[in-house]
Amino acid sequence: MLLTEIAHKARVSPATVSRAINQPQLVxxxxxxRIRAVMQQHNYVPAPLNRRRGPKTHLPEQRRxxxxxxxxxxxxxxxxxxxxxxxxxQSTDPRYRVDLRVLFSNTQDELxxxxxxxxxxxxxxxxxxxxASCLARLRETPNVWFxxxxxxxxxxxxxxxxxxxxxxxAADYLKERGHKSVAVITTDxxxxxxxxxxxxxxxxxxxxxxxxxPLLGKSNPGGTSYLEIAPLQGESADLARRLxxxxxKATGLYLPVDHFCGSFFRALRExxxxxxxxxxxxxxxxxxxxxxxxxxxPAVIDINLPxxxxxxxxxxxxxxxxxxxxxxxxxTVSPRLILSESGNGTAR
Numbered sequence: 001m002l003l004t005e006i007a008h009k010a011r012v013s014p015a016t017v018s019r020a021i022n023q024p025q026l027v028x029x030x031x032x033x034r035i036r037a038v039m040q041q042h043n044y045v046p047a048p049l050n051r052r053r054g055p056k057t058h059l060p061e062q063r064r065x066x067x068x069x070x071x072x073x074x075x076x077x078x079x080x081x082x083x084x085x086x087x088x089x090q091s092t093d094p095r096y097r098v099d100l101r102v103l104f105s106n107t108q109d110e111l112x113x114x115x116x117x118x119x120x121x122x123x124x125x126x127x128x129x130x131x132a133s134c135l136a137r138l139r140e141t142p143n144v145w146f147x148x149x150x151x152x153x154x155x156x157x158x159x160x161x162x163x164x165x166x167x168x169x170a171a172d173y174l175k176e177r178g179h180k181s182v183a184v185i186t187t188d189x190x191x192x193x194x195x196x197x198x199x200x201x202x203x204x205x206x207x208x209x210x211x212x213x214p215l216l217g218k219s220n221p222g223g224t225s226y227l228e229i230a231p232l233q234g235e236s237a238d239l240a241r242r243l244x245x246x247x248x249k250a251t252g253l254y255l256p257v258d259h260f261c262g263s264f265f266r267a268l269r270e271x272x273x274x275x276x277x278x279x280x281x282x283x284x285x286x287x288x289x290x291x292x293x294x295x296x297x298p299a300v301i302d303i304n305l306p307x308x309x310x311x312x313x314x315x316x317x318x319x320x321x322x323x324x325x326x327x328x329x330x331x332t333v334s335p336r337l338i339l340s341e342s343g344n345g346t347a348r
Contacts, residue, residue: 006044010034021046062097063121065316067146068112071128074104082126085309096313109134122316129154142319146312148193155328157319159312161303162332163193167200169301169337170254170282175208177280179252182210185239187217187260197256197284213246215239236260240267256284262294269295286338299340308333 007014012031020027020035027035038044067082083100090096101120103112109131115123122142129151130138145158167184174182184201186194198214205212217235243250255261261283265275273279275296283291286302311331319325 006035006038009038062099063317063320064099064101064119066101066103066115066118066120066123068103068123068125069127070105070108070125070130072104085306088306089310098313111137122320124312124316142316142323144312144316144319157315157329159308159315159331161308162334163196164200166284166301166335167197168204169335170284171201171205171208171210173282173299173337174252175210177252179280180210181248181250182252182254183213183215183243183246183250184254184256185215185243186256187235189216190219194256201254211248213250215242236263237267239264240271244271251279253279253281254284255281258283258285258287258290262290265295297340300338301335302338303335304333
């Protein structure tokens, strides 16, 4: 049976049939299913790989990489998210041949005890920023900083969410929804991602003619992040009280992170304020566990974590192959807006 006949019966081009045989990961799932059904129906078996024409599938060499959570305790189940995301990526794309090791260190001044024994090809650094002396000891191992809390002077490559775009997108959304007075409300105001989102929101909201009320909670001591400490209900109640004192009244609310929004919306509800009637909110992060336990469904800006994981792995693999490439390379990933149910429930 000729490839052209398979292509005709499967309603695809001959080139797509060739890719389905040699590079199936490049073919859309529905097309691949039709091609394979036709091949099975006609008992078509492709020639052995060494006798095929055209491009062949060349899976990359498997790499052993580590994800180093700096300033985190070992065996913390809340830090399994990277492994979960990687498994999803690997299930859809066989090119991500990665043997992952999860590493921990209690402070910024120490390397993980088992980092030498793991014989890693490269390291993804996440959590608190390692000290300069600690980074110097890691210099011979290709590494990439991932996500937030990186200082402007961090010397290495990095992959992170576009936090400035997050804040500006939130301001534009509230403007489009007709709000004239808005507030940015958050705990942990010194956390780097929150700082960037706050500043971008305030600047862009003022630029497009909105009245802006920044309502910031207390700083956490010692640089501890909200990843380890849950916000107190009393702090949410205080932020709700301060919101009600704003003049003019703020009806559009931006919460740059979502970890405290349940307690904050509960505090507003206790004052008699209702979403849709008294205020409209947009969140700067999408955690399904948090979001689906809220009493309403606000708009949300998703930082696009699956794409971030792909980008950091791609870049680390590139850095492993190009260890002497000069310069610091920074990559940011744009977020996406998910509208609330009252905004038609669609993403854009």
